[in-house]
Amino acid sequence: MTLPQLHPDDGYLLDYATGNLSVPFAVLIASHLTLCPACRDTVKAFEGVGGAFLGSSEPAEIATGSLAAVMQRLDRKTAVAAATPQPVTPALNGLGVGRLPRPLERFLSEMPKPPFWRRAYFGLRTVRIPNYGECRSRLMRIAPGSAMPRHTHAGNELLLVLQGGYSDHTGNYDVGDVAYGDPALVHKPRADADTGCLCFSVWDAPPLMVGPLAPILNKILPV
Amino acid sequence: MQALSRNDDHEGFRLADLVRRIAAESDRDAFAELFGLLAPRVKAFLLRQGSDNGTAEELTQDVMLAVWDRAAQFDAGQAAVTTWVFTIARNRRIDRLRRERWIEADPEDPLFVETTVESAESDVEIAEQQSSLHKAIAELPEEQAQLIFMAYFQDKAHSGIAVERNLPLGTVKSRLRLALSRLKKALAGNDAP
Numbered sequence: 001m002t003l004p005q006l007h008p009d010d011g012y013l014l015d016y017a018t019g020n021l022s023v024p025f026a027v028l029i030a031s032h033l034t035l036c037p038a039c040r041d042t043v044k045a046f047e048g049v050g051g052a053f054l055g056s057s058e059p060a061e062i063a064t065g066s067l068a069a070v071m072q073r074l075d076r077k078t079a080v081a082a083a084t085p086q087p088v089t090p091a092l093n094g095l096g097v098g099r100l101p102r103p104l105e106r107f108l109s110e111m112p113k114p115p116f117w118r119r120a121y122f123g124l125r126t127v128r129i130p131n132y133g134e135c136r137s138r139l140m141r142i143a144p145g146s147a148m149p150r151h152t153h154a155g156n157e158l159l160l161v162l163q164g165g166y167s168d169h170t171g172n173y174d175v176g177d178v179a180y181g182d183p184a185l186v187h188k189p190r191a192d193a194d195t196g197c198l199c200f201s202v203w204d205a206p207p208l209m210v211g212p213l214a215p216i217l218n219k220i221l222p223v
Numbered sequence: 224m225q226a227l228s229r230n231d232d233h234e235g236f237r238l239a240d241l242v243r244r245i246a247a248e249s250d251r252d253a254f255a256e257l258f259g260l261l262a263p264r265v266k267a268f269l270l271r272q273g274s275d276n277g278t279a280e281e282l283t284q285d286v287m288l289a290v291w292d293r294a295a296q297f298d299a300g301q302a303a304v305t306t307w308v309f310t311i312a313r314n315r316r317i318d319r320l321r322r323e324r325w326i327e328a329d330p331e332d333p334l335f336v337e338t339t340v341e342s343a344e345s346d347v348e349i350a351e352q353q354s355s356l357h358k359a360i361a362e363l364p365e366e367q368a369q370l371i372f373m374a375y376f377q378d379k380a381h382s383g384i385a386v387e388r389n390l391p392l393g394t395v396k397s398r399l400r401l402a403l404s405r406l407k408k409a410l411a412g413n414d415a416p
Contacts, residue, residue: 011381033328037338051306059263
């Protein structure tokens with residue numbers, strides 16, 4: 001298994017370590033971490049900083065009886081067994097995508113309705129995922145060799161390649177790689193000819209088509 | 224930044240030893256001692272993050288209970304006890320404040336890519352790492368320390384910090400990169416430059 005070459009920047013890894021990410025972004029980062037030991041090391045360093053702050057805090061006063069209250073609860077039936085991750089594929093079988101990083105499998109399997117593919121554009125199918133506030137996410141499958149319409153991004157987008165890969169003028173993106181999109185990037189991604197591309201995309205503002213057909217595409221594309 | 228002197232190496236060993244006793248023998252005396260050492264700091268940390276007293280107290284109890292339940296999952300060769308407890312406190316707090324379950328990579332995941340060189344480290348090494356990390360944090364240049372402080376104690380994402388400090392996002396990212404390289408050096412056992 002080759003290791004990812006393109007990583008989320010330190011800002012996102014810090015946000016992850018401090019818990020300052022909305023759920024879909026956290027799912028994407030945790031899925032990348034599943035595939036990327038190097039970024040796990042960075043997150044570990046940031047968590048170490050949290051540990052240092054916690055360990056060096058000037059002790060606060062604990063309520064009387066607090067320890068006794070906790071001691072009493074030690075023997076309760078714990079939900080630990082239920083909390084340990086179980087394989088969660090059944091709800092996802094209909095997608096026909098095989099295994100995905102577990103953080104993403106769990107996220108998809110917790111959707112209110114079982115996820116399903118819908119046609120979004122020539123060669124593009126997407127799974128719609130409910131919004132989290134301003135934050136949206138989609139699973140996308142681009143057919144082998146298909147190109148997406150030229151577009152830019154109104155805000156910030158992170159994209160994780162899950163299977164196959166794609167290219168644009170900035171380079172090639174393979175399994176585990178994270179691509180970053182913002183208003184400065186205008187691109188026309190094309191899925192690899194042999195494998196196509198399965199990816200998970202999260203953004204805080206929608207993609208914007210550019211070019212002569214943009215006004216129509218922006219209206220009709222059910223991205 | 225506050226002084227970072229309280230957590231000495233000796234205490235790091237003590238904490239790891241107590242967690243091991245809880246994991247191995249469900250040792251209640253060990254838990255009571257661990258509670259005495261950790262709970263006041265967990266609570267202080269939550270208060271600094273802006274929790275009110277009642278919430279901080281409840282969350283502290285939840286965190287300590289999770290320490291008991293998950294003691295067997297603590298890997299002393301990978302992280303300091305305080306770091307492990309920080310992650311539990313982070314997850315519990317998100318659960319409580321946002322009603323969301325924080326998502327983590329799962330080492331049992333069939334797709335999980337192992338580190339090429341998995342090096343378990345001794346208690347001594349972990350304690351040394353942690354104290355040089357303290358030192359590195361205390362010695363961060365003010366502009367980097369400020370950013371770290373906002374991330375850990377004001378619930379700010381890095382993009383939010385850029386907006387609030389009226390800095391270009393690129394500046395925040397580059398300061399962060401500088402801070403991280405100092406912190407990683409400390410963790411690798413070199414003193415920060």
